[in-house]
Amino acid sequence: MRRRSAAPWPLAVPAAIAIAFLLLPLVGLVVRAPWRTLPGLLADPAVGQALRLSLTTATLATAVSLVLGVPLAWVLARVRFPGRSVLRALVTLPLVLPPVVGGVALFLALGRRGLLGQYLDRWFGLTIPFTPAAVVIAETFVAMPFLVVAVEGALRAADPRFEEASATLGASRWTTFRRVTLPMIGPSVLAGAVLCWARALGEFGATITFAGNFPGRTQTTPIAVYLLLETDPDAAIALSLVLLTVSVVVLVSLRDRVLRAGT
Amino acid sequence: MRRVLGTAAAVAVLALAAGCGDSTDPAAAPPGSGGGLSGTVTVFAAASLTEPFTTLGRQFEAAHPGVQVRFNFAASSALAQSIAQGAPADVFASASLKTMAQVTDAADPKTFATNVMEIAVPPDNPGNVTGVADLARPGLKVALCQAQVPCGATAQAVFDKQKLTVPAVTLGADVKSVLTQVQLGEVDAGVVYRTDVRAAGAKVRGIEIPADRNASTAYPIAALKDAPNPAGAAAFVDQVLSADGRTVLTAAGFAGP
Numbered sequence: 001m002r003r004r005s006a007a008p009w010p011l012a013v014p015a016a017i018a019i020a021f022l023l024l025p026l027v028g029l030v031v032r033a034p035w036r037t038l039p040g041l042l043a044d045p046a047v048g049q050a051l052r053l054s055l056t057t058a059t060l061a062t063a064v065s066l067v068l069g070v071p072l073a074w075v076l077a078r079v080r081f082p083g084r085s086v087l088r089a090l091v092t093l094p095l096v097l098p099p100v101v102g103g104v105a106l107f108l109a110l111g112r113r114g115l116l117g118q119y120l121d122r123w124f125g126l127t128i129p130f131t132p133a134a135v136v137i138a139e140t141f142v143a144m145p146f147l148v149v150a151v152e153g154a155l156r157a158a159d160p161r162f163e164e165a166s167a168t169l170g171a172s173r174w175t176t177f178r179r180v181t182l183p184m185i186g187p188s189v190l191a192g193a194v195l196c197w198a199r200a201l202g203e204f205g206a207t208i209t210f211a212g213n214f215p216g217r218t219q220t221t222p223i224a225v226y227l228l229l230e231t232d233p234d235a236a237i238a239l240s241l242v243l244l245t246v247s248v249v250v251l252v253s254l255r256d257r258v259l260r261a262g263t
Numbered sequence: 264m265r266r267v268l269g270t271a272a273a274v275a276v277l278a279l280a281a282g283c284g285d286s287t288d289p290a291a292a293p294p295g296s297g298g299g300l301s302g303t304v305t306v307f308a309a310a311s312l313t314e315p316f317t318t319l320g321r322q323f324e325a326a327h328p329g330v331q332v333r334f335n336f337a338a339s340s341a342l343a344q345s346i347a348q349g350a351p352a353d354v355f356a357s358a359s360l361k362t363m364a365q366v367t368d369a370a371d372p373k374t375f376a377t378n379v380m381e382i383a384v385p386p387d388n389p390g391n392v393t394g395v396a397d398l399a400r401p402g403l404k405v406a407l408c409q410a411q412v413p414c415g416a417t418a419q420a421v422f423d424k425q426k427l428t429v430p431a432v433t434l435g436a437d438v439k440s441v442l443t444q445v446q447l448g449e450v451d452a453g454v455v456y457r458t459d460v461r462a463a464g465a466k467v468r469g470i471e472i473p474a475d476r477n478a479s480t481a482y483p484i485a486a487l488k489d490a491p492n493p494a495g496a497a498a499f500v501d502q503v504l505s506a507d508g509r510t511v512l513t514a515a516g517f518a519g520p
Contacts, residue, residue: 113448129449130404130432212433212444213409227436230340231411 026244033241034234041238049216050224051242057132057220058200061139062147065196069147070189074177076148077155088152092145099142103209106138110210134211135218139200146199150192154185191254198250202243303331304495305351307342309358309413309482310437311378311455314462315515316356316503322511323502330495338412338437339363346487353496356484356503358438358456359413369485375503376482376517380414380421381457382470383445390451395421395472398429398452406441406453407431413480414438418454420478429454442467458516481520 006012034041041047076088094102110117110128120126128134162184166176182189204222211218213227221239228236304323308316313336320332335342335350339357343365346352356375357363363372384392390403398405407429408415415434422429432450435441441453446466460469484503486496502508509519 107447107449111447111449127404208436212406213436214431214433218433227409227411230338230344230409 029237029240029244033237037234038238038241041235042242044235046215047224047235047239050219050221050239053132053135053216053219054201054221057135057139058197058203060136061143061200062193062197064136064140065144065147065200066189066193069144069192069196070151070182073148073151073155074181077152092149094142095145095149099203099205099207100209101205102141103138103206106134106141106206106210110134110137129210130212130214130218132211132217135207135220138206138210139203142203142206143196143200147189147192147196150188150195151185154188154192155181158184194250194254198247201246300327300330300494300498302492302495303333304353304492304499305333305335306354306356306499307335307337307346307350307352308354308356309339309342310336310439311358311414311458312336312356312482313439314458315511315517318511318515319502319508322507323499326502327498332499336439338409340365340409340411340413341436351491352487353490353492354484354486354499356482357413358482359416359480360483361416362413363483363485366485366487368488369483370488372483372485373500373504374481374483374520375508376512377479377520378456378458378482378517379474379477379479380418380454380472381460382472383442383453383455383460383463383467384451384470385445385448386465386468388468389448392452392470394470395425395427395476398422398454399427401430403452404432404450405429406433406435406444406450408438408441408454409434409436412437414441414454414456417478417480421454421472421476424476424478461516479518482517 007015072091076084076091107114107129109115110120112118112121112127112129117128120128128137158181162180163176166180167173171179202222203220204226207218207220208223208226213219213223215224219227221243225236225239225243228239306316306320313334316334316336320334323332324330335352339359339362342352342355343357343362346355346366346368355363355366355369357366358378360372360374363369382392382395382398384390390397390400392398392403397403407418410416410419412435414437418429433444435444435453438455438459442455442459442463444450445453445455446463452470457469457471460467484500486493486500490496503512513519
């Protein structure tokens with residue numbers, strides 16, 4: 001028996017405040033957006049440049065995360081070895097690490113004087129900071145754990161009997177992974193990839209620290225928004241609106257995808 | 264697949280939590296009590312003023328027991344923007360007249376110092392930089408400030424004088440971020456203020472730009488018209504303009520107005 005009743009006020013009031021708190025800034029953005037001049041603002045070459053760079057780097061970061069992150073999730077979920085839980089905590093640390101700290105850490109590892117970076121510079125003349133590659137690296141560092149966590153969760157939730165059956169029928173672990181496991185967790189991989197992409201698209205702290213800021217080379221959309229706010233607030237709002245739209249689309253598509261897979 | 268949704272939701276929450284780390288939040292100061300000297304004086308100051316103003320703030324607190332000085336050091340252009348957005352500041356000290364002019368709220372700005380540009384290189388000078396002309400050399404990694412930040416505008420004035428085009432690898436949000444990249448050795452050179460080179464000590468090497476080729480910027484200071492602590496604001500401005508203030512600024516390498 002389910003009775004529809006109003007929520008008790010100690011829950012309803014804070015919930016209403018929370019809704020207002022979360023939505024009001026977005027409403028502000030939409031209301032204050034310079035709608036009339038929007039097409040002109042977005043047609044600005046500098047704006048297009050930042051958007052293109054962001055889309056390209058976020059997509060590359062997601063591709064790298066898929067290639068490296070799915071196997072990592074599989075190892076964490078399926079292989080038993082000492083220190084596994086410590087390793088899991090360490091590789092998912094960027095989830096909670098302030099991104100700017102990630103940027104500093106990347107400098108110290110891959111910078112021109114970094115742990116590994118000094119050899120890249122000395123032996124190959126390769127310097128990573130301040131290049132589009134540095135943007136991809138910073139975004140991957142911050143976003144990959146989102147994919148790993150989503151995929152590992154799905155692997156743990158997946159029914160092990162299918163993999164066991166596959167093994168019983170003589171399939172190797174690699175074949176089982178390819179033919180049985182991957183199709184089974186496909187929707188989660190997709191959901192994780194979309195989250196990873198969205199996180200990469202919004203990356204700011206690690207990127208501005210490690211990749212710096214130069215229009216067309218390393219100035220991603222969030223960095224452009226931050227700096228435009230000082231010189232051209234309308235353009236900053238217009239770009240923010242684009243990022244907001246992308247976020248809404250991501251959220252809606254994610255929800256549809258997951259629900260469809262569930263029914 | 265409910266679990267997938269759960270995981271996705273958890274990850275999304277974490278995404279938001281991580282995103283929070285991005286925002287910079289200048290410490291909001293409680294409003295002062297109005298009359299007399301008490302409470303907190305909130306000073307928004309150009310990043311290049313970090314060292315002398317920290318000293319002046321300590322002297323001010325010693326001279327006025329019970330008063331606290333809080334600083335927000337950042338690019339003048341960023342500070343002007345946040346004051347325009349209503350950040351609760353008592354005093355604004357900027358690194359150019361142009362950024363001060365953007366703050367309509369400033370009451371009677373007074374110039375208290377000037378500064379000139381200098382090239383900062385890592386101590387071992389990996390790019391063999393000897394002067395401004397070297398900065399235009401292809402392959403040399405140079406960091407500059409954003410054009411809207413006074414240090415970026417003043418550096419550009421130096422290049423314009425010599426009709427140089429300097430291709431930077433990165434544009435810092437403020438002068439200290441340029442200095443940091445030089446200190447880390449990630450760039451071969453950065454164009455910063457003479458005072459920044461002095462403040463960095465042995466961590467960077469300075470290459471002076473001859474006076475006839477250099478450009479300077481003026482530092483104005485003003486109490487803000489709707490300062491939460493007007494008495495404290497006026498007293499801090501006086502302190503900066505005083506002979507003691509002059510001494511501290513000179514020691515840091517600033518020239519007189």
